Amino acid sequence: MAGAAPARTLLDVLEASARAHPDAPALDTSTGSRADGGSGLLDYRALTARVTELADRLAAAGIGRGDRVGVRVPSGTAELYLAILAVLHTGAAYVPVDADDPDERAELIWADAAVCAVIGAGCEIVPRPAQRPGGRPGRPGPDDDAWIIFTSGTTGRPKGVAVSHRSAAAFVDAEARIFLTDAPLGPGDRVLAGLSVAFDASCEEMWLAWRHGACLVPAPRSLVRAGVDLGPWLVERGVTVASTVPTLVALWPVESLARVRLLILGGEACPAGLVDRLAAPGRELWNTYGPTETTVVACAALLTPGQPVRIGTPLDGWEIAVVNSEGKPVAWHETGELLIGGVGAARYLDPAKDAEKFCPHPWLRGPRVYRSGDLVVAEPEGLVFVGRADEQVKLAGRRVELGEI
DSSP: OOOOOOOOOHHHHHHHHHHHOTTSEEEEOOOSSTTTTTTTEEEHHHHHHHHHHHHHHHHHTTOOBTOEEEEOOOTTOHHHHHHHHHHHHHTOEEEEOOTTSOHHHHHHHHHHHTOSEEEOGGGOEEEOTTSOOOOBSSOOOTTSEEEEEEEOOTTSSOEEEEEEHHHHHHHHHHHHTTTTSSSOOOTTOEEEEOSOTTSTHHHHHHHHHHTTTOEEEEOOHHHHHHSTTHHHHHHHTTOOEEEEOHHHHTTSOGGGGTTOOEEEEOSSOOOHHHHHHHOOTTOEEEEEEOOGGGSSOSEEEEOOTTSOOOOBEEOTTEEEEEEOTTSOBOOTTOEEEEEEEETTOOEESSHHHHHHHEEEETTEEEEEEEEEEEEEEOOTTOBEEEEESSSOEEETTEEEOTTTO
16 A cells, blocks of 8 residues: 555645646536536636635635535535635635435534534525634645535434545545546546535545546536436536446446546445446446545445456555454455544544544554444455445445434
């Protein structure tokens, strides 16, 4: 395993792309029709200008480093991504809630995360009287939180996971080292954004585009949910990169992926038959694995038809161990629980929960090692996922604890 990339922030990542490719498309929310005229297309210069404008409004409201800002903006809109980037620009952490989620869930999350304001539709900034802004002005540092995403909880209450800029940027840079190394992503690529921003895999979509000067192309939520109807849209919008869950991509007509040269699967187990269906010359097909608590993706494997479906080996900067019930490493080809440490280790907002799930382990470096609860087979070629050690289940890539239901 190689070391993590040098520490930096997501703002550093975006600004590097904007300097290198100021005129390249960065965000395309146009309809694709002639009547639209490309009015929803922003290049990197225009994107950064719009982000700075909104960030200035947030700063004028007193929001800065150390604050937390809720984001609840309809999917598929430019305002959603402008809001996220503007919050990062101020040094605050964004706390996303899907616009379609019940108000009760949103209120629970806002309270648990102690957000000082919420950005809603039209980028309206709504203060939260119970939590006044108290952040410090200035750019974020690597140790500042970038986002807080809530996952399903065993007690029936979602739990907040905070990810630092250092972890987030290390994830973005680590993926850049493995995907399409012979023909790297760049301004000619168009990356599908089809996942809810309340799902941590949405971070992969956004930064696959913005790390490489490519264009993010959000899909209307209605099309994503319809499944098969998204296929023609992918062709019409010229999508070349997609990151999604197996249950969704299985609904897309295979011919709609003709221009897709990078297809990333994750969030749930991938059937071997799906690999056979999706593999094609000129396309890299990857399987990824990672709990929200370890910054989106911890392991990845290049998939090949006729070979075992693996979750692979750790990203640069991530560390793993497969242990038995006594906490000792298992031998090759044996099954055990996966432990994950390294630069991607996040933290729970709840200190008691954090102390329970993150602790040192003698076989991994660093003070924070996450007990995933996932059972894997340790194989030299890469890990194979076999199931859970508890009753947690996955629905369309999202973890669901039966206690929450």
